[in-house]
Amino acid sequence: MPGTTGQEIDYCVVDVFADTALAGNPLAVVMNAAGLTTERMQAIAREFNLSETSFVLRRPQAVERAEGVRVRIFTTQEELNFAGHPTLGTASVLKLHAPETVVGDTVTLQLNVGAVPVRFAAEGLFGEMTQRDPEFGAELDPAEVARLTGLAVEDLDPGLPPQTISTGTAFAIVALRSIEPLARLRVSQQEATPWLRERGARWFYVLAPTFDQKDGRSPQYRARMQFYGGEDPATGSAAGCAIGYLVRRGAVAAGQRIHLRQGVEIGRPSDLYLSAQLQCASAHIESARVTDVRVAGSTVLVAKGRLFLP
Numbered sequence: 452m453p454g455t456t457g458q459e460i461d462y463c464v465v466d467v468f469a470d471t472a473l474a475g476n477p478l479a480v481v482m483n484a485a486g487l488t489t490e491r492m493q494a495i496a497r498e499f500n501l502s503e504t505s506f507v508l509r510r511p512q513a514v515e516r517a518e519g520v521r522v523r524i525f526t527t528q529e530e531l532n533f534a535g536h537p538t539l540g541t542a543s544v545l546k547l548h549a550p551e552t553v554v555g556d557t558v559t560l561q562l563n564v565g566a567v568p569v570r571f572a573a574e575g576l577f578g579e580m581t582q583r584d585p586e587f588g589a590e591l592d593p594a595e596v597a598r599l600t601g602l603a604v605e606d607l608d609p610g611l612p613p614q615t616i617s618t619g620t621a622f623a624i625v626a627l628r629s630i631e632p633l634a635r636l637r638v639s640q641q642e643a644t645p646w647l648r649e650r651g652a653r654w655f656y657v658l659a660p661t662f663d664q665k666d667g668r669s670p671q672y673r674a675r676m677q678f679y680g681g682e683d684p685a686t687g688s689a690a691g692c693a694i695g696y697l698v699r700r701g702a703v704a705a706g707q708r709i710h711l712r713q714g715v716e717i718g719r720p721s722d723l724y725l726s727a728q729l730q731c732a733s734a735h736i737e738s739a740r741v742t743d744v745r746v747a748g749s750t751v752l753v754a755k756g757r758l759f760l761p
Contacts, residue, residue: 458760460484463548467540468685468713468721468748475721475751476685476714478540479504481758482548484523489530495758496525502683505537507544512551519561519568520545520552528679532563533619535580535687535746542569543576543750564619579724579747580687584740585695588615588651596625599646600655601637611700615652616692618744622676623652624689624696627659630673634716638677654678656689658711660702670703672711684714685721687746694725695741705729708747723748 461482469475479499484492484506496504508521515521523530524537531537542558552558558578559568569580591613597604607613611626627633638655647653658674674693676686690711697703705728714721728743 458486458758460487460758460760462756462758463544463752464754464756465540465544466751466753467536467543468687468723469751470722470749472751472753474714474719475748476536476540476683476719477501477753478537480537480541480544481506482544484508485510491760492523492525493530497527500527502526502681503531503534503537505541507541509549515552516554519559519566520549522560522562524562526679530563531620533567533583533688535582535690536685538562538567538580539569539578539687539746539748540750542571542578542580544752546571546576546578547752562619576750576752577747578750579745582618582688582691582744582746584618584742585692585699585727585744586617586621587696587699588617588621590614591623591650595646596623596655599639599643600625600657601635601639602627602632606632606635611696611702614696615650616696617651618688618691618695620688621652622654622656622686622689622692623647623650624693625655625657626696626702627657630659630661633657633659633673633675636675636677640678640680654689656686656693658693670709672709673715674711674713675716676713682714682717684717684719685723685748686713687723687748690723690725691744691746694727694746695744698727698729699739699741703727708745721748 466475485508545552608626676683708726724747731739
């Protein structure tokens with residue numbers, strides 16, 4: 452019977468980048484996971500079978516206040532050094548169930564990539580993470596990018612060349628002229644994976660401009676990210692790369708918050724709010740430094756439960 456032998460560990464399931472349940476990107480957060488091996492964490496992530504599962508490894512409060520709450524993130528196949536929706540979702544769970552981790556209005560997570568702060572609004576679970584400053588890699592061949600994503604070269608924005616960017620996890624950012632080609636996106640994973648790895652990226656993040664439906668003028672974006680043969684409803688780490696790219700290229704003004712929607716095509720609409728600052732010593736784009744990358748959104752608690760492990 453459950454609970455009579457073995458180990459019992461609490462967990463929560465939340466929907467991230469959504470303000471209602473059954474939207475956004477689902478995440479399992481395993482609490483008090485300090486006694487689990489890496490192999491056991493990976494097995495639990497496969498059991499949940501979500502895009503990511505996070506594991507909270509509590510430490511003495513003085514250490515957590517100085518360094519952040521230790522968290523590890525796994526997909527069904529591997530551990531990630533950084534991922535956006537697990538960062539926001541895990542911080543939200545800690546705000547709900549471990550209020551001692553909140554310092555002022557901020558929960559700081561100590562991830563493999565380092566400390567990532569998540570600042571919360573006074574009420575509710577709307578949080579804003581500050582990601583690492585982006586690292587800009589090589590520009591990519593538009594023809595090859597189009598072929599590997601099932602699109603035409605003409606679908607890509609000629610003024611915004613595809614480029615590898617990382618704020619902790621590297622993505623190939625691909626800007627389209629309009630949202631129409633997003634419906635035709637079909638990433639050839641078998642070919643794309645080695646091609647991207649050779650160029651320092653993990654996956655394609657494809658986005659296109661649209662406009663606020665309320666006034667028809669305020670810029671918005673739509674995005675898709677296909678990986679592991681499936682699709683991610685919301686990719687906070689890639690969104691951080693994307694806003695860094697857009698600000699550095701002048702497509703979005705420094706400091707302007709934009710609204711990005713993802714997951715629409717798979718019935719999991721997600722709302723992400725992005726901004727970044729720009730420091731530039733000269734007029735040359737190569738000298739521009741993007742800082743203060745922020746990715747924000749809401750989190751909704753969907754379920755709570757307990758793992759019974761042998």
